[in-house]
Amino acid sequence: MTMLGDRQQLSYIASQAADARLNLELETEGMTLNIGPQHPATHGTLRIIARLDGEQVVWAEPACGYMHRGYEKLTEVRTFPQVTTLVNRIDWLGSFANEVPFILAAEKLMGVEAPTRAQYIRTILFELSRIANVSLFLGDLGVQLGAITPVFLAFRDREYVLNLIESATGGRFHPNFDRIGGLKDDLPAGWIDETRAVMKKLRSFCDQIEDLLFGNEIFQSRTRGIGVIPRDVALQYGLSGANLRASGVDWDLRRDQTLPMVWDKADWKVWTHPDGDSFARCWVRLQETRESTKIVDQLLGAIPSGPVMAKVPKIIKVPEGEAWVSTENPLGEMGYYVVSRGDLGPFRVKIRSASFNNISITPWLLRGVYVPDIVTILASLYFILGDIDR
């Protein structure tokens, strides 16, 4: 792994030398291509500056900061229950999943555990937000490569999931439903049957996408072997989620971590792929969506009765201490390092978002690729701008 630094440096020097030689011999100049800030491939406002030599990228770097909202500073002036409103907006496609690790960290510091029913509902909503998030990715993937149909399917089927989230929590995008000690409310009547029906639809959506996209020859030739991330590089950059598993690392925080959640009560599989290319990343996400629907189905039948809220004081003061909790969010490992001083609000919250790490590999990954592949690689890395800038 120590080789990487050298290797990177060498390739950089080589590319610089190539650039210089090109300029001398052919009297040509490299070109700087600016992608974004507004570009459909960027899920928000990310700008990518790429220096080109012909059709090849010599050097590329994303410019972040168009959506920096300073949540780490803002958490310091809010009370613990107020923070969920902020963190909802980090990864806005899977909002509920953002609340969970923060609430778990606060609960850990307080020594509170949510009742079993609340844990089940939490896990189900967590997986639903994953499905809503990743189904959009699967549809969007087609658009990046010039296929229009999948995105319509994705928006149609994601709507079913959003409706479920809305009927349970009251918010389509920003549920703000998780509370320290449990949940705001119980599930509405008839929700479980409705969810079962939607999960069936989502499974057929996954089949459709697999037929439409993954079996498509153009899709395969545009993604296979493109943007390969080896295992050691993925670990060094702290990639997480499907990006890590597509590089052959068998690691899922839902399985490999003990948290007061109920993923272990369901029977499901962690998918990995040995290739580490764009295709692998997309494929792992597709399989994960299927697994998520399975998890939801199994948990729906096993929800125990009981309260959804533990006994917590009305004014929540979190005891002094430090806690780190991370969960396997739709985009990868999302974690909060919460420092409390026994006050109403946190002393410091470090938000470790998945996309920040996932996208920090792009300067390394984009070097040497062809221009059309930039979009493919970025799409397959899958990031949400709010999750990079926070």
Added chain:
Amino acid sequence: MPPKSPNGEVRQLSSSSETTTPVVDLEREQMLEAIKLSLGDVFVDSHLKPGDDLWIRVRTDSWLGSVQKLRDHHSFDYFGFLSAIDWMPSPYGRGEDDPTEPAPVRDTTIRSGYAGGDTRMQVFIRLVNSKTHLGITVKVDVADSSPSVESLITIFAGANWHERETHEMFGIDFVGHNDLRNMYLPVDFEGHPLRKDFPLLARMVKPWPGIVDVEPLPGGDEEDSAEVKASAQSKDSDAS
């Protein structure tokens, strides 16, 4: 309310007094012993929460070396994140002061967290062993006068952006990192926003609406509005 420390000294949460819970975490204890052994005198302090997590603190002058040892000899090969923390309580509190009244004096005694600390600011990093999935938080003190620490980009390429962010937000210099440009803020931005003595301006220019829930009625005299204010304040603290 945090207890006051005499003489403004840096107080530490002692690591021994909090690990007396009956739960035994052999895996992490063995890990800690091994780390202690291989780091030698570079190792400063540790804190172990059985069944939860492990914190260690290393000496500033061998930050790079100790992280490299952790990676090479203890298989902490997954880079989680790098950030910093400013242990000085904010002189502005939670930004809920009434700007029309004189600012209250707050206790800004520095108290460090787990695994102790001697300085106001600390850099910390999260590493995970990708085989056993056990994680560790490594902290290092940074000098108050010229906060700087060695850069980790040679051993974890992913530290690059994290160090840039930390440099921007805390003003900590990473020696060996030659590209500490701002990630988020404009180039000419002054100050380091995540330092505790950097005020949150949104709360400074306008009073936080939580102070007064009900706007005083037009024509209401001074006493009435003061009463409304007081009751609103108590209501607010109840609701939160």
